[in-house]
Each structure stands twice: as structure tokens, then as C-alpha cells.
Amino acid sequence: MVFTQIICLLGGQGVMGATALVGGMVLIPSAIMLVIGTRNVNHLIQKVGEKKTIYIGFSIMVLGAIFLFSLPEHASIVMLFLATAILGTAFGIVNITLQVAVQESVAKHLIGAATAVNALLRTMGTTLVLSGLSIALNRTFTEATAHNPKLTTTLLNQISDAKALKNIPVNLIAPLRHTLFNGMHLLALISGFLLFIALFVNWLDPWKKGLE
Numbered sequence: 001m002v003f004t005q006i007i008c009l010l011g012g013q014g015v016m017g018a019t020a021l022v023g024g025m026v027l028i029p030s031a032i033m034l035v036i037g038t039r040n041v042n043h044l045i046q047k048v049g050e051k052k053t054i055y056i057g058f059s060i061m062v063l064g065a066i067f068l069f070s071l072p073e074h075a076s077i078v079m080l081f082l083a084t085a086i087l088g089t090a091f092g093i094v095n096i097t098l099q100v101a102v103q104e105s106v107a108k109h110l111i112g113a114a115t116a117v118n119a120l121l122r123t124m125g126t127t128l129v130l131s132g133l134s135i136a137l138n139r140t141f142t143e144a145t146a147h148n149p150k151l152t153t154t155l156l157n158q159i160s161d162a163k164a165l166k167n168i169p170v171n172l173i174a175p176l177r178h179t180l181f182n183g184m185h186l187l188a189l190i191s192g193f194l195l196f197i198a199l200f201v202n203w204l205d206p207w208k209k210g211l212e
């Protein structure tokens with residue numbers, strides 16, 4: 001969820017040229033739909049069960065990543081608002097359901113330990129994924145600067161800053177945004193692939209309840 005939010009944030013500011021304020025507002029639909037998804041997940045679990053609820057949540061996440069991947073370079077900022085809303089809804093569904101599933105998979109006296117381990121693994125997973133995505137993004141930048149000496153890492157970092165944008169030569173703005181778009185495009189593809197793996201792993205999970 002964190003890495004898809006970063007994609008939307010950087011895409012809004014760097015690729016679409018939105019200000020930091022508008023770029024930050026891209027994440028508002030995600031927060032709102034996260035709350036809505038969390039509040040209504042109990043009704044979904046009662047109707048279809050925990051396992052199918054997870055399928056639904058991850059499927060929505062995958063669709064959200066595919067939607068991000070399919071966005072053209074000159075898409076409207078509204079499309080990013082829609083993407084974050086979709087991903088926020090999915091995360092609200094998946095987050096709570098997985099938490100409940102972990103707690104129900106162990107005996108009562110192990111619930112605290114299971115919850116702590118789950119939180120630790122999530123943090124470690126997020127750190128590793130963000131590190132991998134950063135490497136992929138930097139590789140995209142490196143290849144772009146190698147093909148066009150006028151493009152530098154400094155300029156790529158400045159393209160997301162509305163104030164620094166004024167100091168960038170006009171003829172380099174379009175190539176810089178295109179490079180950043182290619183990077184975000186790659187990250188969206190990787191994110192969708194990782195979410196699909198998560199969906200598949202949960203499909204293989206036997207989801208056995210813990211013993212009393």
C-alpha cells in the first residue's frame with residue numbers, strides 16, 4: 001500500500017506537474033476509502049467469509065495496480081485520485097481481515113505473540129519492498145542519464161519540486177517527466193506482480209483456526 005501511494009504522489013508532482021499541495025491531496029481519497037473499507041469489512045466477512053474477503057481485497061488491489069500501470073503519461077490528476085481511492089478501499093478490507101485471520105489461526109494464549117510477529121513481518125516486508133523498488137527506480141534513472149547526458153540525477157530529483165522547476169531548462173522538462181513516468185510505470189508493474197503473488201499465496205493458505 002505504501003509503495004503504491006508513493007507512485008501516485010511522485011506521479012502527481014513529477015510527471016503531471018502538480019504542486020506539492022495537490023500532490024499531497026492525491027492521498028486523501030486513499031485515507032477516506034481506507035476508513036470506509038475498514039468499517040464495512042465485517043459485513044463482507046459475515047456474507048462470504050474471511051478467505052473470500054481476502055480474495056476480494058487483493059483482487060481490488062491488483063486491479064488498482066493495473067489501473068495505475070495503464071495510465072498514459074498525460075493522464076488527468078483525477079485518475080490518480082481514483083487510483084488511490086481504489087487502493088485505499090482494498091487496503092481497508094485486507095488489513096483488518098488479515099489481522100483477524102492471524103489471531104484466529106493460533107491458540108488464545110498466543111494471540112499477542114502472533115499479532116506482534118505479524119506487525120514485525122509487515123514492517124520488514126514494507127522495508128524490503130521499498131528498497132527493491134528504489135533500486136528499480138534508480139536503475140531507470142541511470143539508464144536515462146546514460147542515454148542523454150543532459151539529464152542528471154539532480155534534475156530528476158528537482159522535477160517533483162514546483163519551486164525548483166523554474167530553474168530547469170524548458171527543453172529538459174519533457175524528457176525529465178518522461179523518464180520519471182517510465183520509472184513510475186515500472187514500479188506500478190512490479191507492485192501489481194507482488195500483489196498478485198500475495199493473492200496467490202493467500203489462495204494456497206489452508207486458513208485453519210487455532211486450537212482453544
